[in-house]
Amino acid sequence: MKHLLENPDFEKASEVLDEYLKRDFTIQMNGLCTVNYQGRAKSKLDRGERLVIKKQDSAILVHGPENYQPKNWQPEVDSYSVKVEYIEDEEMLVLEARRNNPDEVVEIRFESIDLLTVHKLVDKSDLKIRGHEVDIHEAIEDDPDIVEEGLNVVKREKETPAGFIDVFARDEDDQYVVIEVKRNPDYNTVLQLQRYVDEIEEEFSGEIRGILVAPKMTQKILDYLEDRGLEFVEVEMEDVISSYEAIDQSQKGLSDFGADYSTE
Amino acid sequence: MKHLLENPDFEKASEVLDEYLKRDFTIQMNGLCTVNYQGRAKSKLDRGERLVIKKQDSAILVHGPENYQPKNWQPEVDSYSVKVEYIEDEEMLVLEARRNNPDEVVEIRFESIDLLTVHKLVDKSDLKIRGHEVDIHEAIEDDPDIVEEGLNVVKREKETPAGFIDVFARDEDDQYVVIEVKRNPDYNTVLQLQRYVDEIEEEFSGEIRGILVAPKMTQKILDYLEDRGLEFVEVEMEDVISSYEAIDQSQKGLSDFGADYSTE
DNA sequence: TGCTTGAGCTCGCGA
DNA sequence: TCGCGAGGTCAAGCA
Numbered sequence: 001m002k003h004l005l006e007n008p009d010f011e012k013a014s015e016v017l018d019e020y021l022k023r024d025f026t027i028q029m030n031g032l033c034t035v036n037y038q039g040r041a042k043s044k045l046d047r048g049e050r051l052v053i054k055k056q057d058s059a060i061l062v063h064g065p066e067n068y069q070p071k072n073w074q075p076e077v078d079s080y081s082v083k084v085e086y087i088e089d090e091e092m093l094v095l096e097a098r099r100n101n102p103d104e105v106v107e108i109r110f111e112s113i114d115l116l117t118v119h120k121l122v123d124k125s126d127l128k129i130r131g132h133e134v135d136i137h138e139a140i141e142d143d144p145d146i147v148e149e150g151l152n153v154v155k156r157e158k159e160t161p162a163g164f165i166d167v168f169a170r171d172e173d174d175q176y177v178v179i180e181v182k183r184n185p186d187y188n189t190v191l192q193l194q195r196y197v198d199e200i201e202e203e204f205s206g207e208i209r210g211i212l213v214a215p216k217m218t219q220k221i222l223d224y225l226e227d228r229g230l231e232f233v234e235v236e237m238e239d240v241i242s243s244y245e246a247i248d249q250s251q252k253g254l255s256d257f258g259a260d261y262s263t264e
Numbered sequence: 265m266k267h268l269l270e271n272p273d274f275e276k277a278s279e280v281l282d283e284y285l286k287r288d289f290t291i292q293m294n295g296l297c298t299v300n301y302q303g304r305a306k307s308k309l310d311r312g313e314r315l316v317i318k319k320q321d322s323a324i325l326v327h328g329p330e331n332y333q334p335k336n337w338q339p340e341v342d343s344y345s346v347k348v349e350y351i352e353d354e355e356m357l358v359l360e361a362r363r364n365n366p367d368e369v370v371e372i373r374f375e376s377i378d379l380l381t382v383h384k385l386v387d388k389s390d391l392k393i394r395g396h397e398v399d400i401h402e403a404i405e406d407d408p409d410i411v412e413e414g415l416n417v418v419k420r421e422k423e424t425p426a427g428f429i430d431v432f433a434r435d436e437d438d439q440y441v442v443i444e445v446k447r448n449p450d451y452n453t454v455l456q457l458q459r460y461v462d463e464i465e466e467e468f469s470g471e472i473r474g475i476l477v478a479p480k481m482t483q484k485i486l487d488y489l490e491d492r493g494l495e496f497v498e499v500e501m502e503d504v505i506s507s508y509e510a511i512d513q514s515q516k517g518l519s520d521f522g523a524d525y526s527t528e
Numbered sequence: 529t530g531c532t533t534g535a536g537c538t539c540g541c542g543a
Numbered sequence: 544t545c546g547c548g549a550g551g552t553c554a555a556g557c558a
Contacts (some may be wrong), residue, residue: 001293006268026315026329030265030383040551041395042505047389051290051317057330065290065385066321067341068538075332075553089388114265117379119294121329123312127347131305133534188452218546239307304536332553339538383552482531
C-alpha cells in the first residue's frame with residue numbers, strides 16, 4: 001500500500017491524487033460527493049456517500065451502497081484534473097475525468113473524504129471461464145450426438161449473406177442442418193435462424209432443417225420457433241463444461257507459472 | 265466508518281466479517297486471493313491482488329486492477345460463509361457467497377489481507393439521467409420538426425401484430441409515417457421497422473414511409489436500411505436533452521430534499 | 529480504428 | 544416470479 005489517509009483535508013488529498021491519479025495505481029476514495037456526467041447522455045447524482053475507484057488502466061467507477069453496477073463511471077479516461085473549489089461558500093474537491101472519443105466528462109465533487117488509499121495491485125492471472133457460447137460450439141463439434149444421433153458437422157462459422165452460421169451439418173439422412181447456438185435465446189435468435197435457413201435453402205435449392213441449440217428455452221419462443229418449422233435441442237451446460245474440462249486436462253501443465261507479488 | 269484494519273490476521277478478519285457480512289454494511293477488502301465460480305458457467309481466477317467489495321444489498325464484486333467490470337461477482341447473495349482453512353499447508357480465509365436461483369456460488373480464498381474496512385454508506389439520492397430512448401420519444405412528440413418539417417404525430421406506442429410502433433405520424437403530404445427510435449440501431453432494428461411498415465401497409469392498404477430515428481448510424485446499416493426503401497434521420501442527443509431540461513425546469517422545486525448523513 | 533457480437537451480462541418494468 | 548428489452552451497456556475479436 002502506498003498511502004492510507006483517514007479523513008484527509010483537501011490539500012493533502014489533492015496532493016496524493018495529483019501524484020497517483022495519472023499513474024498506474026489503484027485509488028479508493030470513500031466520501032460524500034455529488035456526480036455529474038455528460039456525454040452520450042447526461043446524468044446528475046446528488047450528494048451521497050460512495051466509494052470511488054480509480055483503476056490502473058485509468059477507468060473510474062463511482063459505486064453506491066447497492067447493486068452490481070456503479071452509479072457513474074468512465075471505462076477509459078484520457079485526462080484527469082483535480083481542483084479545490086469554493087462552490088456556494090463550501091470548499092469542495094473536484095475530480096474531473098475526461099474522455100475524447102466519445103467526448104464525455106464525469107465530474108465528482110467531494111464534500112468530505114472519509115478514506116483515501118493508494119494501492120499497486122499486481123494481478124497477472126487470467127480469468128479462465130467455461131460455459132461461453134463458443135464452448136457449446138466446441139462441445140458440438142467434439143460430440144455432435146449431444147444435438148442429435150448420427151449428426152455430422154460439415155463446417156463451423158459458415159458464411160452466408162445473412163451472417164455466419166454457428167454450425168453447418170448433415171443429419172443421418174444426409175439432409176443439411178443449420179444450427180444456431182445461443183446461451184440466452186430470444187425472438188431475434190429465431191428470426192436469425194430463419195434467415196440462415198432461407199439463405200441456405202436458396203444456396204442448395206432444397207429443404208433445410210434449422211435447429212436452435214441452447215441451455216434454456218421458454219414456451220413462447222419455442223412456439224414461435226416451431227411455428228416456423230424450426231427445431232429446438234436443449235443442451236446441458238454441465239455436459240458442455242465437463243466436455244471442455246476433458247480438453248483442459250489434456251493440455252495441463254503447459255502454463256502454470258506463479259506470479260510474483262510485492263508487499264510494498 | 266465502523267472498522268479499518270490494516271493487515272489483520274485471519275482470526276480478527278473473520279470476526280469482523282462474521283459480524284458485518286450479513287448486515288447492511290459496505291465491506292472493502294484488499295488482498296491476495298484466488299476466486300472460483302460455478303453456476304450458469306464456471307470460472308477460475310488464480311492468485312492475484314484484488315479489491316473485494318460487499319455491498320449493502322448483499323451483492324459482492326471482485327475487482328482487479330483494470331477494467332470497468334469486476335472479474336467475479338454475485339449480484340444477489342442468499343448466504344455468506346466465512347472459514348479459516350488449511351489448504352496445502354497454508355492458512356487461508358475462505359469467503360463463500362451462495363445464491364439459490366440460479367444455483368451459484370462464488371468462493372474467494374484470501375492468502376493475505378492488506379486492508380479491511382467496514383462502512384455504512386448513506387445514499388438516498390436517485391440518479392437522474394436524460395438521454396434514454398424514451399426521452400427521444402418525448403422530444404419528438406414535443407417537437408416533431410426535429411424529425412421532419414410538417415410532421416404530425418398521430419399516436420405513440422401504436423400496437424400492431426408485429427409489436428408496438430414507437431411513433432406513428434403523418435407527413436406534410438398527409439402520408440403515414442412509421443417511426444422507430446433507437447439509441448443503438450443495428451440490423452434487427454431495420455428488420456423490425458420493415459415489419460412495422462409491412463403491417464401498416466396492410467392495415468391502410470397503401471404506401472407507408474418508415475423512418476429510423478437515432479443519435480448515431482453506421483454506413484452498413486444505413487445501406488441495409490435504404491435498400492429496403494426506409495429512411496434515416498439523425499437526432500442530436502443535445503436537442504433531446506435540452507428539450508427534456510425545459511420540461512425539468514417546469515417541474516422544478518417539487519422534490520429537492522437533502523438527505524442526512526451520519527458521520528459514524 | 530471501427531464494427532459486430534456475446535455477456536455468469538445487469539436492471540427495471542410489466543404481466 | 545417470469546419474460547422482455549434497454550444499456551452512458553462493456554469488452555473481445557476481427558477486418
